[in-house]
Amino acid sequence: MARNKYDVDEKLESEFNMGHVKRLMRYVIPYKKKMVITIVIMLIASVANLIGPYLIKVALDSKIPSKDVTGLIILSLIYLVTVIINGVCLNIKIKSMTDIGQSVILNIRKDLFEHLQKLPFSYYDSRPHGKILVRVVNYVNSLSDLLSNGIINLITDSFSLIVIIVFMFLIDVRLTLIGLVGLPILVGAAFTIKSLQRKAFQILSSKSSNVNAYIHESICGMKVTQSFSREKENLKIFNELSDNYRKAWMHAIKIQFLMGPFVDNIGNLVVVAVYIMGVAWIANGSITIGVLIAFIAYIGRFWGPINNIANTYNAIINNMAYLERIFETMDEEPNVKDLQDAYEMPEIKGLVEFKNVNFCYEDGQRILNDVNFKANKGESIALVGPTGAGKTTIINLISRFYDLESGEVLIDGVNVRDVLLNSLRKQMGIMLQDSFIFAGTIMDNIRYGKLDATDKEVVAAAKVVRAHEFITTLSEGYNTQVNERGSRLSAGQRQLISFARALLADPRILILDEATSSIDTETEMLLQKGLEELLKGRTSFIIAHRLSTIKNSDRIMYIDHGSIVESGSHDELMKYKGEYYDLYMSQYRMLEAI
Template sequence: MARNKFDVDENLESPFDIKHFRRAMVYIKRQKKPMIVAFLLSMISAAVALSAPLILQHVVDVTIPEKAVGALVGWSALMLATIVISVVLATIRSRIMTSVGQDIIFDIRTDLFKHLQELPFKYYDDRPQGKILIRVVNYVNSVSDVLSNGIINFILELLNLIFIAAFMFAVDVRLSLIIIAGLPVFLGIMLLIKTRQRRAWQAVSNKNSNMNAYLQESISGIGVTQIFSREQRNEGIFTRLAGNYRGAWMHALRYNALIPFTVDNLATIVTTMIYLVGLLALDPKDVTFGVILAMSSYAARFWQPILNLSNLYNSFINAVSYLERIFETLDEPVTVSDIPGAKELPPVQGDVAFDDVTFGYDEGVNVLENLSFEVKAGESIALVGPTGAGKTTVVNLISRFYNLTGGKILIDGHDISEVTLKSLRSQMGIMLQDSFIFSGSILDNIRYGRLDATEAEIVAAAKTVCADEFIREFDEGYMTEVNERGSKLSQGQRQLISFARTLLADPRILILDEATSSIDAKTERLLQQGLNELLKGRTSFIIAHRLSTVKNCDRIMYVSDKGIAECGSHDELMARRGLYYRLYSAQKMEA
C-alpha cells in the first residue's frame, strides 16, 4: 500500500496481472460443488428457454395455417411450461449463488483480517486507517459477485452464445451471417476502450479510498474539530474529496455506458437487416415469415449474451482494481515474525541486555545507535529525556514490535529475534499513555490478556490499582458496557482499567509508558501502593515526564543523542549536576 495521507492517491506498487485472478480462484474452488449445481441448473434453464423460438416458428408456419386449435393450445401450454421451468430453475440457482458469494466474502475477509493482525507496527505507522478499513469491507464486497456469479455467468453466456448460434445456423445460414456481422465492430470498440476503462476504475478506487480515510480520521478526531470550530473547514475538505470521487465515478461510468449503447444499436441494426433482407431480397419460398420471426428472436437472444458478457467484462474491470488492492494488502510482508526454527522462550527471570543496538524507523535515519546496557531481573529502570529522543523506541524494541537495524537484545541470555513472538510478549506487560479500551464490559476489558482469569482475580487486580471503587459506582459495576475506546470513561479511569489488565496478566517484564499521565495527583498517590505491588519482583521500564514519579527507581537512564547520555540513581544523577539535574530542577521550579 502506498505510504500517503487522505488527500494523496495510492499508487500500486505492483501492476495487476493474470496471477492475481488465479489467486482469486483459490476462493472459488472452495465453493466448487454448489457452483457446479448452479451451473447445471443454468444449463437446463437456458436449453429450455432456447426452445421457445422453435415453438413460435412451428406455430406460425404450421399450426396457425392449419387452424389446429387443439394443437395451438398444446403448444401454448408448452411455451408457458418453458417459461415456468426457466424461472424456477433461475430462482434456485440465484439462491445457491447468493450463499456462495457470501462464503467467498467471508473467506477473503477472514484472510485479510488474519494478515492485518500479524503485520508489524510500521505498516500502521505509515498508513491512514481508513485506507486499510476500506479494503476489508468495501473492496471485498465489490469482488464477491464477480468471483461467484461472474465466473458461472461468463461460462454460461459463452455456451449460450454457442447454442444460439447453432440454432440460428440450423434455421437459416444467410440470416445468421447478417446477425453476426456486427461482432467485428463490437470487438474493435472493446479493444479501443479497454486500457482507459481500467485506469478510470483505478481512479475511482483511489478517490473512494481517500474519502474513506478522511471520514475515519474526522470521526476519530471529532472532539478536536468541535473544540477548534473546524466544522465548516472540514466540511469543505470532505466536499472536495466527495466531489473528486463523484467526478471519477462519472468518468468511469461513461466507458461502462458505451458498451450497452453499442450492443443495443448493433442488435437493432442487424434485426432491421433481417427483416429487410428476409422480406425484400430472399425468395419467400426459401424463407417463410415464421423463419424471419424465429431469426429476429434469435438475433435478440444472440446479442443479449454479448451484452451480458460486456456487462461481466465491466464488472471484471471494476473488480480488477479492487483485487489489486486486496492482494497488495495480503502480499504486504510480515517483517516481524517468527524465524524458521524459532524456539519458545522459557519462563523468564527478567534479565535484559541491549548489545550494540542500532535502529531507525526510516532507512538511513537512526533513532538509536550502538546502544548497550544491562538490566538485572527485578530492577526498575526509568527512561527520561527530551521528546523524540527514543524512550518509547527502547521499550518497543524489547517487545520486538520492530526489527533491529543492528545488534541484538537478550532476555535471560536468549536473543529475542530467535524466539517465538507469542512466548516473548506473553511474558511482558505494557501500559501506554493512550490506554485502549475495547467495546464490551469493563470485566472483559480487564480480562483481555488472560481469558482464564476468575471474577475474583479480576476484582483483586482492580482493587490493587484503585479501580474497584469507581467501577462499583456504575449501576452494573464490572458488567458495565463501555463503547469503543472507552468513551464512557475518563482518561484516568481508562488508565486504571489498563493497569488492572496489565497486573492480571502477571508479566515478568513490565513497561509503563507515561502510564500515569492522565491520573490526578490524589489518585496517583493512592495508586502508588498498587504500583509498588505491580513492580515488585518484576523487571520494569518506566517512561515518565513527571520525574517525581521515578525518583525511587533503581536506575534512571537519560536518553539523548541516539543513546544513553547519563545513567544512575536519582541521588547519583543529581550529584553529577548534568542533564538529569537540569531537567529535574527545571520541573521543580515550574511546580
C-alpha cells in the same frame, strides 16, 4: 515509506495480471461442487428458454396451416413447462450463488484482516487508517455481485450464446452469417475500452480511499475540531475531496457505459439487416414467415447474452481495480515476522540486555546509537530524557515491534529475533499513555489479556491498582458498557483499567510508557502501593516525565540523542549533578512555584 495522507492518491506498486483472477478463483474452488450443480441447473434453464422460438416456428409453419389444434395445445403445454423450468432454475441459482458469493467474501475479508494483524507498526505509521479500512470493507464488498452472479452468468451466457448460434444455423445459415457480422467489431471495441476503464476505476478507488481517510481522521479528532472551531475549514476540505470523488465517478461511469450503447447499436443494425434480407427472401420464396419470426426471436436473444457478457466484462474490469488493492495489502510483506526456524520463547525470567543496538526508521534518520545496558531479573528501569531522544524506541525493540539495524536485544540470553513473536509478546505487559479501551464491559476490558480469568480474579486485580473504587460507583459496576476508546471514562480511569488489565495478565516483563500521566496526584499516591504490587518480581521499564513516579526505580537511565548519557539510582544521579539533576531540579522548582 513516506506517510501517505488523505489528499495523496495511492499508487499501485504492481500492475494487474491474470494471476489476480487465478488467486480469486482459489477462494471459489472450495465451493466448486455447488457451483457445478448450479451451472448444470442454469444450462437446463437456458436450453428450456431457447426452445420457445423454435416451438413458435413449428406452430406458424406447420400446426396453424394444418389446423392441428391438438398439436398447438401440446406445443403450448411444452412452452409452459419451459417457462416453469426456467423460473424454478433461476430461483435456485439466485439462492445458491448468493450463498457462495457471500461465503467467498467472508473468507477474503477474514484473510485480509488476519494479515493486517501481522503487519508491523511501520505499515500503520505510513498511511491513514481510513485507507486501510476502506480495503477491508468497501473494496471487499464491491466483489459481492461479481462473485454472486458474474461467474455463473458468464458461463451460462456463453453456453446460451453457443446454443443460440446452433439454433440459428439450423434455421437459416444465410441469416446467421448476417447476424454474426457485428461480433468482430464488438470484440475489438471491448479491448479498446478495457484499458481506459481499468485506469478510470483505479483513479476512482484512490479518490474513494481519500474520502474515507479524511472521514476517519475527522471522526477521531472531532473533539479537537469543535474545540478549535474548525468545522468550516474541515467542511471545505471534505467538499473538495468529495468533489474529486464525484468527478472520478462520473468519468469512470462514462467509460463504463460506452459498452452498453455500443452493443445495442450493433445489435439494432444487425436486426435491421436481417429484416431487410429476410423480407426479400420471403418475397422470392427462399424462406417462410415462421423461419423469419423464429430467427428474429433468436437474434434478439443472441444479443441478450452478448449484452450480459459485456456487462459482466465491465464488472470484472471495474472490480479488478479493487481486487488489485485488496491483494496489494495481502502481499504487503511484514518486515517484522517469525524467522523460518523460529522457536517458542521459553518462560521468561526477566534478564534483558541490549548489545551494541543501532536503529533507524525508514526515513534513514538514526534513532539509537550503539546502546548497551543490562536489566537484571526483577529490576525496575526508568527511562527519562527529552522528547524524541529514543526512549519509546527502546521499549518497542524489547517487544520486537521493529527490527534492529544492527546489534542484539536479548531476553534471558535469547535473541528476540530467534523466537516466535506471539510467544514473546504474550509474556509481556505494555501500557501506553493513551490507554485503549474496547467497546464492551469494563469486566471484558480488564479480562482482555487473560480470557480465562474468573470474575473474582478481575475484581482482585482492580482492587490492587485502585480501580475498584471508581468502578463500583458506576451504574452497573463491572458490567457497565463503555464506548469504543472509553469515551465515557476519564483519561485517569482508562489508565487504571489498563493497570488492572496488565496485572491480571501477569507478564514477566512490564513496560509503562507514560502510563500514569493522566492520573491526578492524589490518585497517583493511592496507586503507588498498587504499582509496587504490579512491579514486584517483574523486570519493568518505565517512561515518565513526572519524575516523582520513578524516584524509587532501581536504576534511572537518561537518554538523549539515541544514547544513554547517564545511568544510576536517583540518589547517585542527584549527587552526579548532571542532566538528570538539572531535569529533576527544574521540575522541583516548578512545583514549589505552584
